[in-house]
Amino acid sequence: MPTSARRRSWFVWGVAVAAYAVAIFQRTSLGVAAGPATERFGVGASVLSTFVVLQLVVYAAMQIPVGILVDRFGSRLLLVAGALLMAVGQTTMALATHPGTAVLARVVVGAGDAMTFISVLRIIPAWFPARRVPMVTQLTGQVGQLGQVASTIPLAAALAGPGWTPAYLGAAAVGVLAALLVLLAVRDRPVGSPAAAPVGWAEAMTDLRSSFVHPGTRLGLWSHFSTQFSGMVFVLLWGYPFMTAGLGYSPGLAGGLLTLMVLAGPVIGPVLGQLTAQYPLRRSNLIFGVMITTVATWTLVLLWPGTVPLPLLVLLLVVLAAYGPASAVGFDFARSFNPSTRLGAASGIVNMGGFTASLITIFAIGVILDWRAPTGAFDLADFEIAFCFQYVLWAFGFVSLWSSRRLTRAGMRADGGAPIDPLARAIARRWRHRPRR
Numbered sequence: 001m002p003t004s005a006r007r008r009s010w011f012v013w014g015v016a017v018a019a020y021a022v023a024i025f026q027r028t029s030l031g032v033a034a035g036p037a038t039e040r041f042g043v044g045a046s047v048l049s050t051f052v053v054l055q056l057v058v059y060a061a062m063q064i065p066v067g068i069l070v071d072r073f074g075s076r077l078l079l080v081a082g083a084l085l086m087a088v089g090q091t092t093m094a095l096a097t098h099p100g101t102a103v104l105a106r107v108v109v110g111a112g113d114a115m116t117f118i119s120v121l122r123i124i125p126a127w128f129p130a131r132r133v134p135m136v137t138q139l140t141g142q143v144g145q146l147g148q149v150a151s152t153i154p155l156a157a158a159l160a161g162p163g164w165t166p167a168y169l170g171a172a173a174v175g176v177l178a179a180l181l182v183l184l185a186v187r188d189r190p191v192g193s194p195a196a197a198p199v200g201w202a203e204a205m206t207d208l209r210s211s212f213v214h215p216g217t218r219l220g221l222w223s224h225f226s227t228q229f230s231g232m233v234f235v236l237l238w239g240y241p242f243m244t245a246g247l248g249y250s251p252g253l254a255g256g257l258l259t260l261m262v263l264a265g266p267v268i269g270p271v272l273g274q275l276t277a278q279y280p281l282r283r284s285n286l287i288f289g290v291m292i293t294t295v296a297t298w299t300l301v302l303l304w305p306g307t308v309p310l311p312l313l314v315l316l317l318v319v320l321a322a323y324g325p326a327s328a329v330g331f332d333f334a335r336s337f338n339p340s341t342r343l344g345a346a347s348g349i350v351n352m353g354g355f356t357a358s359l360i361t362i363f364a365i366g367v368i369l370d371w372r373a374p375t376g377a378f379d380l381a382d383f384e385i386a387f388c389f390q391y392v393l394w395a396f397g398f399v400s401l402w403s404s405r406r407l408t409r410a411g412m413r414a415d416g417g418a419p420i421d422p423l424a425r426a427i428a429r430r431w432r433h434r435p436r437r
């Protein structure tokens with residue numbers, strides 16, 4: 001690829017990924033505003049957590065419709081629409097004085113956010129050679145997380161200084177700027193590369209069905225489902241109270257440990273991206289590996305007699321930090337087992353997995369904690385029992401992953417592919433045939 005073409009690819013991707021970072025900024029912008037929101041709307045913590053949950057429900061529910069729209073109208077249009085919708089949501093939030101209006105604002109933000117990540121994913125294979133796609137996908141996820149940093153530091157300062165309305169109007173302005181940049185800089189494909197013929201609605205529905213019935217797409221869905229929820233639930237809602245109310249850590253230490261998770265992601269992401277690109281037939285082993293390590297570390301933490309030692313908790317957080325990079329491997333399955341014309345729909349199916357599992361777990365942990373301690377005075381045992389709910393989803397995810405992998409491999413054999421040996425046998429064979437000096 002000539003240098004100028006390579007530069008152009010990175011430029012287009014850079015602007016698209018900046019729009020994704022802005023979406024994460026908007027998604028997490030309520031995190032630092034819990035105190036001011038409680039005062040402004042006169043609501044408690046449980047109503048505030050409903051704001052977050054509702055926003056995620058909308059995000060998850062829109063994945064498939066958005067996937068179809070991305071395939072039909074292209075990434076650029078959907079990225080612009082998503083950024084503008086989030087700006088409308090944040091403007092509503094800036095002016096809201098009633099909790100009902102604030103909920104509506106968060107729903108609109110969730111809808112705009114839902115349009116962003118899979119639109120960026122659809123651009124990557126159009127601008128980069130196939131061997132680079134897994135790494136660029138990982139990079140997309142990691143760079144996007146910077147939006148969360150932006151939502152903590154400048155937004156917190158704006159809330160503390162100019163106040164609620166200017167802070168959220170500022171967030172809306174950032175959204176409009178992102179929309180403008182995308183409009184000017186992003187193109188769905190390089191000039192001269194053939195555009196797919198536009199599909200009608202009936203064909204789009206057939207594509208969606210074909211994508212879902214392909215076991216390779218479902219392998220991606222269950223990979224995302226099984227690896228994302230544990231880390232996401234910890235970061236989004238229950239990790240902080242577990243560490244402060246359950247383990248008795250200071251807010252500073254608990255916040256620092258959550259930051260450690262953010263810092264470990266960029267180390268794990270490139271490793272998983274490289275392994276995915278180098279061993280495409282072993283991607284499911286990576287997923288099983290991450291899953292088993294997560295379950296084993298959680299089990300050790302939950303069974304530990306008395307208070308968990310800090311090094312073990314640090315280990316848990318480093319393992320949980322793999323939630324973003326590991327679940328991103330799910331999109332690689334979507335890409336390899338679907339033609340580019342239905343990549344949006346396939347990515348939407350995959351992306352629904354982790355968010356649905358996270359919502360179920362956030363809700364179930366809340367219900368178990370309420371049942372254990374209706375007054376809200378939770379102790380370590382309450383958290384330990386509540387976190388055990390995760391085993392239900394891990395078991396479901398494991399069985400679904402296993403069966404979709406079996407069907408995917410059977411399909412590959414039926415299409416004339418060579419059978420894939422179990423990992424242990426493949427390693428033993430490689431060892432026997434290693435070059436000897």
Ligand SMILES: N[C@@H](Cc1c[nH]cn1)C(=O)NCC(=O)O
Pocket residue numbers: 117137138140141142265269323324325326327328351354
């Ligand atoms: N798996 C994440 C993205 C990610 C994070 N680290 C590496 N990749 C994901 O599914 N994100 C969806 C979104 O909308 O943020």
